Amino acid sequence: MSFQTEEEKQVIQSHFDDLLRSCTRCNSLEDRDLIIKAFNLANEAHMGVRRKSGEPYILHPIAVAKIVTSEIGLGAKAVVCALLHDVVEDTDYTIEDIERIFGKKIASIIDGLTKITDVFDANSTIQAENFRKILLTLADDIRVILIKLADRLHNMRTLESLPATKQMKIASETIYLYAPLAHRLGLYAIKTELEDLSLKYRYPQVYEEIKSKIVDNEKHRVQLINHFSLPIIQKLEENNIDFEISGRTKSVYSIWKKMQTKNVSFEEIYDLLAVRIVFNPYLHIPEKTQCWHIYSIITDIYKPKPDRLRDWVSTPKANGYEALHCTVMGPDGKWVEVQIRSRRMDDIAERGFAAHWKYKDMDASSQENELDKWIRRVRDMLENPQENALEFLDEFKLNLFTSEIIVFTPKGETRSLPKGATALDFAYEIHTEVGNMAIGAKVNHKLVPLSHVLNTGDQIEVITAASQKPTWELLNFATTAKAKAAIKNALKGEVKNRIERGQKILEDKLQELGIQPSARVFKKILPAYEVLSKDELYAKIGAGLINLENLKRILKKDSQSKWIKYWKLQLGMKTKPESEFEASSKLDLRKPIILGEADDDKQPYIVAQCCNPIPGDEVIGYVTPDDVVVVHKATCAEAVRIMAQHGDKIVSAKWTTQKALSFLARIEVNGMDRIGIINELTRVISEELMVNIRKFYIESHDGIFEGYIDLYVHDVAHLNNLIMNIIRVKGMENVRRMDKFDDRQGFS
Numbered sequence: 148m149s150f151q152t153e154e155e156k157q158v159i160q161s162h163f164d165d166l167l168r169s170c171t172r173c174n175s176l177e178d179r180d181l182i183i184k185a186f187n188l189a190n191e192a193h194m195g196v197r198r199k200s201g202e203p204y205i206l207h208p209i210a211v212a213k214i215v216t217s218e219i220g221l222g223a224k225a226v227v228c229a230l231l232h233d234v235v236e237d238t239d240y241t242i243e244d245i246e247r248i249f250g251k252k253i254a255s256i257i258d259g260l261t262k263i264t265d266v267f268d269a270n271s272t273i274q275a276e277n278f279r280k281i282l283l284t285l286a287d288d289i290r291v292i293l294i295k296l297a298d299r300l301h302n303m304r305t306l307e308s309l310p311a312t313k314q315m316k317i318a319s320e321t322i323y324l325y326a327p328l329a330h331r332l333g334l335y336a337i338k339t340e341l342e343d344l345s346l347k348y349r350y351p352q353v354y355e356e357i358k359s360k361i362v363d364n365e366k367h368r369v370q371l372i373n374h375f376s377l378p379i380i381q382k383l384e385e386n387n388i389d390f391e392i393s394g395r396t397k398s399v400y401s402i403w404k405k406m407q408t409k410n411v412s413f414e415e416i417y418d419l420l421a422v423r424i425v426f427n428p429y430l431h432i433p434e435k436t437q438c439w440h441i442y443s444i445i446t447d448i449y450k451p452k453p454d455r456l457r458d459w460v461s462t463p464k465a466n467g468y469e470a471l472h473c474t475v476m477g478p479d480g481k482w483v484e485v486q487i488r489s490r491r492m493d494d495i496a497e498r499g500f501a502a503h504w505k506y507k508d509m510d511a512s513s514q515e516n517e518l519d520k521w522i523r524r525v526r527d528m529l530e531n532p533q534e535n536a537l538e539f540l541d542e543f544k545l546n547l548f549t550s551e552i553i554v555f556t557p558k559g560e561t562r563s564l565p566k567g568a569t570a571l572d573f574a575y576e577i578h579t580e581v582g583n584m585a586i587g588a589k590v591n592h593k594l595v596p597l598s599h600v601l602n603t604g605d606q607i608e609v610i611t612a613a614s615q616k617p618t619w620e621l622l623n624f625a626t627t628a629k630a631k632a633a634i635k636n637a638l639k640g641e642v643k644n645r646i647e648r649g650q651k652i653l654e655d656k657l658q659e660l661g662i663q664p665s666a667r668v669f670k671k672i673l674p675a676y677e678v679l680s681k682d683e684l685y686a687k688i689g690a691g692l693i694n695l696e697n698l699k700r701i702l703k704k705d706s707q708s709k710w711i712k713y714w715k716l717q718l719g720m721k722t723k724p725e726s727e728f729e730a731s732s733k734l735d736l737r738k739p740i741i742l743g744e745a746d747d748d749k750q751p752y753i754v755a756q757c758c759n760p761i762p763g764d765e766v767i768g769y770v771t772p773d774d775v776v777v778v779h780k781a782t783c784a785e786a787v788r789i790m791a792q793h794g795d796k797i798v799s800a801k802w803t804t805q806k807a808l809s810f811l812a813r814i815e816v817n818g819m820d821r822i823g824i825i826n827e828l829t830r831v832i833s834e835e836l837m838v839n840i841r842k843f844y845i846e847s848h849d850g851i852f853e854g855y856i857d858l859y860v861h862d863v864a865h866l867n868n869l870i871m872n873i874i875r876v877k878g879m880e881n882v883r884r885m886d887k888f889d890d891r892q893g894f895s
């Protein structure tokens with residue numbers, strides 16, 4: 148272990164003195180003492196340790212502390228924490244030591260910093276899980292995240308000395324998480340530097356190329372900007388405005404990003420000039436008024452592009468950004484973007500919310516600032532964690548990257564939402580209950596569905612109905628993490644309640660009858676009530692769709708209810724003894740099942756009564772817990788529901804046409820009543836078409852008749868042919884197939 152040389156000691160001391168000088172917000176004696184104490188402890192703890200570059204380790208915490216105070220603008224506590232940020236992680240000191248020496252608050256921040264160190268090291272799932280932890284500590288004390296950002300910034304600035312693979316990893320994390328985080332916190336300068344440094348290590352050639360082009364073009368650009376600015380400077384001075392004007396340089400990263408996304412050349416992007424005017428406001432005139440005054444002066448000189456006016460003064464961005472942006476036609480025939488900001492706005496834009504503190508007294512009403520709103524949104528996400536940590540990360544990242552839209556409530560209050568947000572998201576943004584009861588919305592007084600995508604400036608009134616409940620379909624229209632979590636929650640609660648209620652009702656009833664609920668009992672009950680699983684049974688009982696009045700009778704009946712037997716007979720299936728039925732081979736869900744060849748030893752199947760498919764219909768199979776396949780029409784609503792809930796129990800199914808089996812179908816008929824029409828109808832069906840009629844139900848009143856006929860057909864072609872023939876009977880108006888047979892009289 149090598150200790151510090153005299154020369155190193157001097158270097159360290161001068162860096163620390165520089166830090167102390169820059170701590171403008173740490174004026175009290177106690178603050179200074181605390182900072183010196185922290186420095187002494189850290190210096191001693193890291194003694195003899197060197198960074199990869201060879202310099203003493205303590206220079207890193209000093210540099211981080213310097214960023215924390217002079218680039219982010221935090222106070223003494225944060226400086227102390229920055230100095231100590233690697234002590235617990237890398238030395239023998241414990242968090243208890245820190246608490247003993249520096250107190251609870253500082254210890255808790257150091258603890259947060261220690262816990263989130265190296266969080267992105269493991270595989271991606273753990274990364275996401277750890278990312279949540281970061282945000283949890285963030286909700287605790289925002290300084291943890293700010294110091295972490297400063298730590299990352301210094302590591303990026305000194306990335307040169309690390310091996311290339313490490314550079315790549317750190318640079319990638321930086322662009323993936325830290326830069327968006329900095330953006331969200333409004334730390335524009337740090338965000339830009341992180342982006343540029345990340346690009347430099349990820350794509351060194353691209354970076355150097357763009358950088359050298361910027362240098363080459365700089366002179367020409369400055370000329371253009373001066374040419375543009377001169378008349379403005381003159382007019383602003385005439386108006387006694389105290390201001391600074393500068394040509395805004397675009398960052399390497401932002402140029403590269405635009406080249407990528409817009410697929411344009413460097414020149415096309417770089418030619419777009421941007422100028423920033425920062426003014427020192429008069430004390431008694433609102434800043435907003437002065438912004439518009441300057442706007443008016445500029446647009447007297449140059450013609451503005453009407454659709455490019457951005458008023459972030461009246462409505463600041465979610466991250467707190469305030470400015471007035473406009474684009475005007477410059478003297479060289481080029482559009483120039485002009486940003487107008489007060490000194491305060493500029494400070495906030497560059498240094499983020501930390502600068503808010505400096506100006507806090509200036510505007511007490513902005514206590515509830517945009518950052519608080521953001522933290523609240525992060526908290527919302529944390530309180531409704533998704534089952535899948537990765538999904539959470541994706542949703543969070545999505546929310547980080549998409550830009551904001553600002554919309555209005557009917558009372559004119561603003562809400563910020565991610566771009567692409569729908570009316571439904573807005574409803575949930577207002578309140579979970581409003582979202583749950585939403586049936587539609589009025590956007591700018593026009594009625595729209597909940598799926599309607601909102602734009603900045605929209606005013607939205609949510610229309611609710613007390614009877615409304617969230618559905619699975621609704622999830623398709625939710626884009627914010629908050630709305631998705633709320634809908635999933637409501638759905639889970641709804642189904643769970645119903646199932647629990649139903650289970651209780653059934654168990655009470657069985658107890659009343661003196662019967663233990665057993666597998667045998669359910670084997671009787673499930674088919675009798677035509678449900679596919681216990682949960683479905685419970686849910687339907689719970690929802691009042693099944694009453695248990697005939698439970699006793701059902702349990703007395705044969706083990707398989709009559710309708711299953713009936714169907715098996717109709718389908719030509721052997722009705723196996725129960726034991727054999729149970730032992731039937733496990734299905735291979737990957738292979739389609741072949742329907743219609745039921746007399747060999749293939750899997751038994753039954754036809755779903757909700758849609759009554761016949762050969763020729765496109766069908767799917769649902770495998771019940773008893774390994775019986777229930778065949779539905781692919782278009783059946785019930786099948787869609789089952790697929791959504793039990794996707795793993797769905798098999799594809801195909802009809803075989805080898806044998807002419809008979810399937811029951813129902814056709815609905817109506818027409819003009821005339822004497823003998825019924826006779827003729829039955830004659831056509833049974834004599835001409837030679838089809839067996841199972842049931843015939845006709846009602847006539849006021850000169851018209853309507854009813855239905857159940858008959859046996861082989862497949863869809865057969866049925867269609869039949870319908871074509873029936874419709875030819877004189878007086879017949881409509882003949883059509885019915886999917887659902889509402890009554891079951893014919894089956895018992």
Ligand code: MN
Nearest residue numbers: 207232233298
């Ligand atoms: Mn560090």
